[in-house]
Amino acid sequence: xxxxxxxxxxxxxxxxxxxxxxxxxRAYLELLHPPSTGIGKPGRSYDTIxxxxxxxxxxxxxxxxxxxxxxxxxxxxxxxxFQGPDPCKLTLEMFFDAxxxxxxxxxxxxxxxxxxxxxxxxxxxSAQSCPPWVVLRWGLLNGFTAFVSNVTARxxxxxxxxxxxRAVCSVTMEEIAGVPPRQNPTSGARTTIDVHVLVAGETLxxxxxxxxxxxxxxxxxxxxxxxxxxxRVRPGTRLLVPAFEELTGGR
Numbered sequence: 625x626x627x628x629x630x631x632x633x634x635x636x637x638x639x640x641x642x643x644x645x646x647x648x649x650r651a652y653l654e655l656l657h658p659p660s661t662g663i664g665k666p667g668r669s670y671d672t673i674x675x676x677x678x679x680x681x682x683x684x685x686x687x688x689x690x691x692x693x694x695x696x697x698x699x700x701x702x703x704x705x706f707q708g709p710d711p712c713k714l715t716l717e718m719f720f721d722a723x724x725x726x727x728x729x730x731x732x733x734x735x736x737x738x739x740x741x742x743x744x745x746x747x748x749x750s751a752q753s754c755p756p757w758v759v760l761r762w763g764l765l766n767g768f769t770a771f772v773s774n775v776t777a778r779x780x781x782x783x784x785x786x787x788x789x790r791a792v793c794s795v796t797m798e799e800i801a802g803v804p805p806r807q808n809p810t811s812g813a814r815t816t817i818d819v820h821v822l823v824a825g826e827t828l829x830x831x832x833x834x835x836x837x838x839x840x841x842x843x844x845x846x847x848x849x850x851x852x853x854x855x856r857v858r859p860g861t862r863l864l865v866p867a868f869e870e871l872t873g874g875r
Contacts, residue, residue, distance in 0.1 A: 649763035651675040653795075655756040656769070657746060665850060666757040666769060673736050677719050678762070685713040711799035712768055714760065722789040723781065730779075730791050737793055740772035758797060764824070764860040770797035824859040835865045 652674040657667030690704040718737070720730045743753035760767035774796040781790035820831055828846055829839035836844075846854055848866050 648678075651678050651760065651762035653740075654759045654761050655740070656759065657744065658754040658757050660750065660752060668850060668852060670756075671736075673718075673733065673740075675718055676721060676733075679716050679718070681716075682760075683715040685715070686710070712770075713773075713799070714767065714770065714797045716760070716795055716797075718793045718795060720791045720793070726783055726787070726789060728787060730788050734777045734779075734788075734791055734793060737772075737775045737777065737795065741775060757800060760797070761858065761860075767797075768799045770799050772796070773798045820863045820865055822857060822859055822861045822863060826859070828854045828857065828863075831863060831865065 652672045654669050655671040655673070656669050659666055687710040689707040689710055691707050692704045693702045695702040718733075720733045722728075722730045739756075740758060741755055744756055747754045755771060758770050758772055760770075772795060774794075776794040778792045779788040779790065780792060782788055820834075822831070828842035828851070831845055832841040833839040835841075842854060844866055845851075845863060848864050849861075851857055
């Protein structure tokens with residue numbers, strides 16, 4: 625049974641010799657190209673929105689949906705029927721301040737957040753309009769893939785000329801999907817046998833050796849997860865590991 629947690633902090637293994645990071649890790653929102661069909665895994669990362677100050681709290685909401693049919697001629701309500709879980713929702717605050725520079729970086733940061741609720745230029749050009757998909761990244765924590773459903777920005781300080789130099793933004797993100805289900809082996813689609821969370825100091829070659837006994841097969845893992853640069857994969861990343869028998873020739 626999969627864990628209901630939407631955040632996974634992967635504890636470094638004793639064999640890796642790595643401890644928790646001691647330096648400051650800056651949180652950021654990673655913007656991903658949405659899939660061309662609207663479903664499936666997202667495209668590559670194309671931008672980030674950095675937190676100027678790391679959040680003090682993250683508020684998650686997870687609910688179950690039940691339906692209860694009305695019952696006539698009875699003093700009791702009907703038996704509820706489970707309809708499935710609702711998506712996870714994450715609400716967070718981002719604080720921006722430019723009182724030291726008196727420039728327009730606050731306005732630019734807010735504009736970037738608002739761009740998360742309008743279609744990207746790429747999807748508009750292809751007539752498949754869709755906003756970016758977003759993931760919260762923070763050190764070893766790896767958030768779920770989501771869309772931004774709401775952004776509220778409050779400008780709280782201005783220059784004498786009317787330029788906003790301080791803002792508090794409330795952002796609501798809603799989960800798009802969990803781990804993709806296994807594919808039918810007879811369909812010809814690649815299946816997965818594992819979901820591996822990358823720990824500090826671990827490489828794709830090490831993941832490939834663990835799964836296939838051959839570190840040179842790291843490209844299979846990279847391709848399955850849409851990774852272009854294996855050296856930039858962050859600890860805490862969830863990796864889908866294709867089944868060995870689905871590899872070419874099963875070798």
